[in-house]
Amino acid sequence: MEQERHWLTRLAILAPYAWLVAFFLAPFLIVAKISLSQTAIAQPPYLPVFDPAAGWEGLKEFLAAFSLDSYAAVFGDSLYLWSYLKSLAVATLSTLILLVLGYPVAYALARAPRRLQGALVLLVVLPFWTSFLIRVYAWINILQHDGLLNQALLALRILDAPVSWLATDSAVYIGIVYSYFPFMVLPLYAALEKMDEALLEAASDLGCPPWRAFLSVTVPLSLPGILAGSLLCFIPIMGEFVIPDLLGSSSTAMIGQTLWLEFFGNRDWPVASALAIVLLVLLLTPLLIYRQREASVLEGRG
């Protein structure tokens, strides 16, 4: 009995690691390997291909054929650099807009009567019930020349003539902010909802007007939510492909689009893989900073 439980416990601990190895580490290694290969007109479209039948010599040959040419291409061509910068700019600005729009919503949710909170949170996640792709297509409809947005703005006399929204950066920002809104609101809500309202009374009691109490109590206490929400938005927006592809113009290629083009358009798998690896490294940096911060906060508590 004791032995059996021991065995089961080990298996339970192993399961998540097995999952990570199979679905994260292995694909990552494959991509890393492809990024070190050369393009070829072949199936698969790169060289070398590892042939287990060739034995030890085959493996040596295989390793010797690795090259950093793809990385040289990635760093050598300003097109890729601009794509990265474009993604960085879009992700940063979108995350800021999301924070500015999401914070008041999360705050209102957290301060709403308890019995309503469940229903209101449900409303925030309700868009997930419809396919993401369909929702982005719906935005094409709204943003097109005779779409709802132009009609509304004309009817309200804010505009005299219709404006072209589609295939602009504005459309990309609108689409991204719309799509990622719940990912920003939910972590903020979770952080704000935990906050003891007596703390705000205490701040007020000690001479703090409401706006200063917000800055010196509410904001610092919701910092974990701000960080979590920003990361949950920033990282996927960096690699976003669908929204800029459907709503943006071809001149504003984000790294996701460039990657897609290399992979499917040019069939240059090694360069596409190198782009993906560089993106991963770029994204790991803020995540590591976040982890570092978390650890220091936990240490402070211990």
Place this chain on the structure above:
Amino acid sequence: MAALVTFEQITKRFGAFTAVDALTLEIREREFFALLGPSGCGKTTLLRLLAGFEKPDGGRVLLAGQDLAGVPPYRRPVNMMFQSYALFPHLTVAGNVAFGLRQDGLPKDEIAARVDEMLALVQLSGFGARKVDQLSGGQRQRVALARSLAKRPKVLLLDEPLAALDRKLREETRFELKALQTRLHTTFVIVTHDQDEAMTVADRIALMHQGRLAQVGTPVEVYERPNSRWVAGFVGDVNLIEARVTAVYPSFVTLERGTMRLRAAGTAVAPGPAALALRPEKIRIGHAVPEREPENGAAGSVTDIGYFGTLSIYKVRIDDGLVLKAAVMNEQRDAARAIHVNDRVWLSWAPEAGVVLAD
């Protein structure tokens, strides 16, 4: 002493519930004032009306003669120690104590000096750099106290300040609180449901019941001269002997309950139904039948004995069926405690021992 805080006909409703009902009360300068009552009696609401967290539906709150209507909490020269302490978890102990001082824009060195002074006051010198969640419950309580005193408020409001402490610490802290108030010459207003706490710390106590004042007085007054059955029952332990006032003389009244004839000293009541409120420690208990029938007394049998160390409580069913409690100090060690369950005993008390209550 002048009134520092005045509640004038103050009313506060929450929906259909009236928490404070046209209440008028004065709190004097430099006194330690307790608002005592069961939960839901409106005592915390009254405190929050003074702090400014609630707006009255009627009446006024005055501080040193100034009407506080429209003055937000952050501009009132009063500070509150919260029941939950409400310490800022993202700040250190010193950061918490300095919080209010920073709002006033005091110079840095002055803030640091005041923080040190406050921490010394609550015996937490050297704890300034700690995080709040590294402290014990008793230490947090003292940080909360230091924080609320740091701005030298005109009135310190304490909302159940000791409720979260364990019994021993709570009893010690009561005396510390009282000593602190004496030393600082600040007006303290404490809200508590614990009558022992109110009696120990307060100069005066306001007993609240259903949003109204039941009685205001010193601890001795509310204990020894309660003005109603409710007050007598809420503050301390009491025997209520329901009877009829038969005659009122200049210095005493006579009462009748069945065949029992009672005499009580110096109470102004009219003839009619009334209760004689009698504290258990004022009843004598003994085996011996008094030589002559005592004026205030009854025979009965012991049904239960509660031993509390310092004293024992004897429950005695007197012959008309009423159960009275008599408390006796255990001055002797156990050999001398000769009264047992089912013993036939005599209870007696002096005419001055009880209070006649019409309400």
